[in-house]
Amino acid sequence: MIATYKRDPRIMSAVLTLLMLAALLVTLAGPAHANHGDRGLELSPEIVTYDIGQVATIAATLDAAADAESGVINIDFENENGANDPDNSTSRRSPDFSCNIDVGASSCSITYTGTESGSAPIRGWVDEDKIQSSDDSDVDEGRFASPTTDCEQAGDPATACDPNPTNGAPDPGTGCGFQVAEPDCTDLISVRFNRPGAVATTLDCDDSGDPDTEREAKASDSDDAISGEHYRCVVENQFGEGLNDVQVNGENENGI
Numbered sequence: 215m216i217a218t219y220k221r222d223p224r225i226m227s228a229v230l231t232l233l234m235l236a237a238l239l240v241t242l243a244g245p246a247h248a249n250h251g252d253r254g255l256e257l258s259p260e261i262v263t264y265d266i267g268q269v270a271t272i273a274a275t276l277d278a279a280a281d282a283e284s285g286v287i288n289i290d291f292e293n294e295n296g297a298n299d300p301d302n303s304t305s306r307r308s309p310d311f312s313c314n315i316d317v318g319a320s321s322c323s324i325t326y327t328g329t330e331s332g333s334a335p336i337r338g339w340v341d342e343d344k345i346q347s348s349d350d351s352d353v354d355e356g357r358f359a360s361p362t363t364d365c366e367q368a369g370d371p372a373t374a375c376d377p378n379p380t381n382g383a384p385d386p387g388t389g390c391g392f393q394v395a396e397p398d399c400t401d402l403i404s405v406r407f408n409r410p411g412a413v414a415t416t417l418d419c420d421d422s423g424d425p426d427t428e429r430e431a432k433a434s435d436s437d438d439a440i441s442g443e444h445y446r447c448v449v450e451n452q453f454g455e456g457l458n459d460v461q462v463n464g465e466n467e468n469g470i
Contacts, residue, residue, distance in 0.1 A: 253278045254397025255289070256363060257338045261403070263458045265410045266328050272405070274313065274338050275321040277397065287315040288341040290351075291324055296334025297407060298326065306337070306349040328407030331455055340390075340399040352400035356385030360396040406458050412451035414460055419447040 253276040264270050274289040290309035293299040300310045313322035339351035390399035449460045 251278075251284060253284075253287075253340075254363070255338065255340055255399055255401050256397055257336070257401040257403045259403065260357070261406075261458050263406045263408060264328055265412070266331060266407050267410065268407075269325050269327050270405055270407075271323055271325050272311075272336060272338070272403065273321055273323040274315070274401075276315060277320075279320040280315050280317050282317060284317075286317060288344050289313050289315065289322060289338055290341045290346060291336055291338045292351075294335045294337055296336075296405075297330050297332025298328045298334060300326075306339075306351050306353070307347050309341075309346055312341070312346070328405075331407050331409050331453070333404055333406040333456070333458075335402055336405055337400065337402045339401075342390075342399070350390065350399065352387040352390050352398055354385075355387030355398070355400050355402055357402045357404055359386045359402070363397045363401075404458065406456075408451060408455055408457065409453055412453060412455065412457070414449050414457055415452045416450040417447060417462065418450075419445045419462070419464075421445055 256275050256277070258273050258275065262270070272291065274291075276287065280287045289312065290306070291311040291313075292304065292306045293310050294304045295302060301308065311324040311326065313324050315322045335357065337351060337355075342350040386396050387398075387400065389395070445464070447462045449457045449462065451457055
């Protein structure tokens with residue numbers, strides 16, 4: 215005996231209706247957006263130096279508070295293989311630190327203690343999906359992303375704003391999805407730890423040309439009125455370690 219099966223037109227009609235409703239709901243929902251909306255993130259301070267054994271504090275601040283629509287906004291941090299990196303890794307899929315910005319608040323902070331000397335780039339970003347194993351950061355953003363965002367937080371040194379020669383040209387990266395302009399969902403700062411008692415003992419300044427000599431030639435510009443030069447100065451302590459946020463003064467002693 216051969217069994218036969220007939221489709222019930224009522225069932226087929228119900229299935230088709232459900233599929234049409236699902237498609238309509240997806241259309242009405244529109245494109246998905248990050249839970250932080252278009253809020254920009256800034257870490258502070260931009261450049262900071264501590265003694266070994268001190269506690270570093272890094273604040274993550276949004277330019278608008280979290281609200282009922284966004285809910286709690288999670289911020290992840292990664293020490294990108296610099297000094298005092300907990301996992302000696304640059305992987306942003308296993309962040310070193312994390313904090314939450316609660317509804318009604320606009321900032322949160324993390325702390326850690328330095329046990330070795332050296333500098334570290336610390337990247338912070340909004341964890342869009344709150345899944346730490348996924349990387350939601352702007353991986354290409356540099357420490358000096360914009361002169362209007364990377365030197366305006368409380369405690370930022372004047373050197374954080376210098377576009378040339380200290381920090382190079384602004385390096386905003388590629389943005390975060392639909393959010394391209396600075397400030398975006400990511401920020402990068404520099405944290406340094408020195409040995410206790412370190413003091414500035416060595417200063418070396420050089421112009422932008424080669425070779426590195428102690429007697430520099432005036433910039434070769436035909437118009438003396440606009441002729442100029444940029445100098446990069448490195449300050450080290452008695453242990454041969456570089457120092458951040460040190461003011462260096464200069465004097466033109468012959469008027470040329």
